[in-house]
Amino acid sequence: MQLRSIVFILITSLMAAQKQHDLQTPFENGNGNQTATYQETIAYFKKLDQQFETISLQEMGPTDSGEPLHVVTFNPDKEFDFDQIGKNKAVLLINNGIHPGEPDGIDATMMFFRDLATGKIKTPKNVVIVNIPVYNIGGMLNRNAHSRVNQNGPEEYGFRGNARNYDLNRDFVKQDTRNARSFAHIFQKVNPDVFIDNHVSNGADYQYTFTYIATHPQKMGGALGSFWDTEMVPALMADLKQKNIASVPYVNIHDEKPDAGFEMFMDYPRYSTGYAALFNTVGSMPETHMLKDYRSRVGVTYEYMASSIAYIEKNATKIKKLRRENLDNLKPGMKYPLLWELDKSKTTSIPFLGFEGDYKPSGISGKPRLFYDENKPFQREIPYYKQYKPVVEVIIPKAYVVPQSWWSVIDLLKINGIVLKPLENDTELEVESYRIGDFKTSKSAYEGHYPHSQLKIDTKIQKMKFRKGDFLIDTQQPGVKYILEMLEPQGNDSFFTWNFFDSVLQQKEYFSAYVFEDLAVEILRDNPSVKAEFEKKKASDKAFAESGAAQLDWIYRQSDHYEKSHMEYPVYRLHR
Known part of the structure; x- marks a missing residue:
């Protein structure tokens, strides 16, 4: 070999090595227990964008912090138009920093994208990877070293609440934050086939560094749910095992020993993977264990993303096909099941790598306190409760009608990709309507709301007049699950649950008893059926019989004077 060629090869190798060194992440340049700041994270992805044509960094929408959300896309075809990308390739969307005190995914994904761009990871031909580098920017800017009191590193990190102190992993459908609305815009634009939202766990102690929440297969439904549960998730965990990474489903236990078993987490729509499932996107939350060292946690997060890419690459066509076909079940x-209840009569068992737990006197109260002895590891089969049963189901209507006056709900429907058709003329329609009966309301604030639960409703079929501009929402569209979960008031995370319709719960017009007394006598005299029902109620209800005010109110509610909008749910179901 000529000297000139040898020199050229040496120079080229040195330049490549120098370039790789220049692309070391803040995590890699640290001591293994440090995480990148927000500014360092965005600067790093800007560097990747500048150096590699296969990577694009884009601003996508506002957040409560005042800083914009970004997406970083890796596509070996150098195509970054999402309308084109999803036609021929599967799309993986990765979300990081929803809880910035759990930054494992932020650091792991920086290395992951670099390794994709440099070829250290085999370049996928059938998958495009999209990453939100930091979702909760306000929380990441609120950097401290104390708020994650139970967590083993890193040295500093962000805060769980966002700039307005919302937990963003409870905001995916009520969307009180700009973050959540921008996320919906990204999600609908990207239309991911697979979703990963990187987290760190709380709760019990055990041997695993890696645990995971997978979208509940019953919530996903159909062949897609079965494929996810029996093929894809087991394959991903088997691949991790080949890398000497043990895994177990998220240990849904707090302040108790897991020896007695635990149930599979039901990810309702308020959570990221629950939201993704509304659009037939299979999703997972890696939950690395809080007590394991930070370097190890970042490493297993990286490997899970690598295993996911490898699997999606081989199964891209099948995943996209199953997503389309799942709409046939709707x-x-x-x-359609709205509410679920754990079926404790059906159980299985899983192998579990734990630590022996026991109780000893508390140094504070003297009362028994839980502790784990890491010098006593064990492996044994423990119960695992996975099966749920539906406790509230609805029949899917042909369409819903939402009056245009409910613009806050209409805005969210549009943000989330739902097609609404305004009525072109004043129109009379035969609809099924709901009247709200009993319900419970939380006594404590929860994420800026006082949510409702245990709702009881009455239904009736009636003809109603709707105005030009009111909205007709056909259920035969890709967002049908979102439509059902949000517009059916009994849904766990429906608009009713989250207080969007609370104004109908308050009566606006009343009566003065001394005036209404004489009119009430006339109402009973002129309406024999009402009179008969009134006497029956007095005979069977002692408290009612002894309360003149309750009797007047009852008669008022049976009369034409009582406002029909009170307790009338203002969303209507169209069956034909």
Whole structure:
């Protein structure tokens, strides 16, 4: 070999080595227990964008912090138009920093994208990877070393609440934050086939560094749910095992020993993977264990993303096909489960790598306190409760009608990709309507709301007049699950649950008893059926019989004077 060629090879190798060194992440340049700041994270992805044509960094929408959300996309085809990308390739969306005190995914994804761009990870031909580098920017800017009191590193980190102190992993459907609304815009634009939201766990102690929440297969439903549960998730965990990474489903236990078993987490729509499932996107939350060292946690997060890419690459066509076909399970006239209850009569067992737990006197109260002895590891089979049963189901209607006056709800429907058709003329329609009966309301604030639960409703079929501009929402569209979960008031995370319709719960017009007394006598005299029902109620209800005010109010509510909008749920179901 000529000297000139040898020199050229040496120079080229040195330049490549120098370039790789220049692309070391803040995590890699630290001591293994440090995480990048927000500014360092965005600067790093800007550097990747500048150096590699396969990577694009884009600003996407506002957050409560005042800083914009970004997406970073890796596509070996150098195509970054999402309308084109999703036609031929599967899309993986990765979300990081939803809880910035859990920054494992932030550091792991910086290395992951670099390794994709440099070829250290085999370049996928069938997958495009999209990353939100930091979702909770306000929380990441609120950097401290104390708020994650139970966590083993890193040295400093962000805060769980966002700039307005919202937990963003409870905001995916109520969307009180600009973060959540921008996320919805990104999600609908990207239309991911697979979703990963990187986290760190709280709770019990055990041997695993890596645990995970996977979208509940019953919530996903159909062949897609079965594929996710029996094929994809087991394959991902088997691949991690080949890398000597043990895994277990998220240990849904707090302040108790897991020896007695635990249930699979039901990810309702308020959570990121629950939101993704509304659009038939399979999703997971890696939950690295809080007590394991930071370097190890970042490492297993990286490896899970690498295993996911490898699996999606081989199964991209199948995943996209199953997503499309899952819509066939959501036709008008079919049943749709809204609320679920754990079925404790059905159990399985899983192998579990734990530490022996016991109780000893508390140094504070003297009362028994839980502790784990890490010098006593064990492996044994423990119960695992995975099966749920639906406790509230609805029949899917052909469409819903939402009056235009409910613009806050209409805005969210639009943000989330739902197609709404305004009525072109004043129109009379035969609809099914709901009247709200009993319900419970939280006594404590929860994420800026006092949510409702245990709702009881009455239904009736009636003809109603709707105005030009009111909205007709056909259920036969890709967002049908979102439509059902949000517009059916009994849904766990419906708009009703989150207080969007509370104004109908308050009566606006009343009566003065001394005036209404004489009119009430006339109402009973002129309406024999009302009179008969009134006497029956007095005979069977002692408290009612002894309360003149309750009797007047009852008569008022049976009369034409009582406002029909009170307790009338202002969303209507169209069956034909």
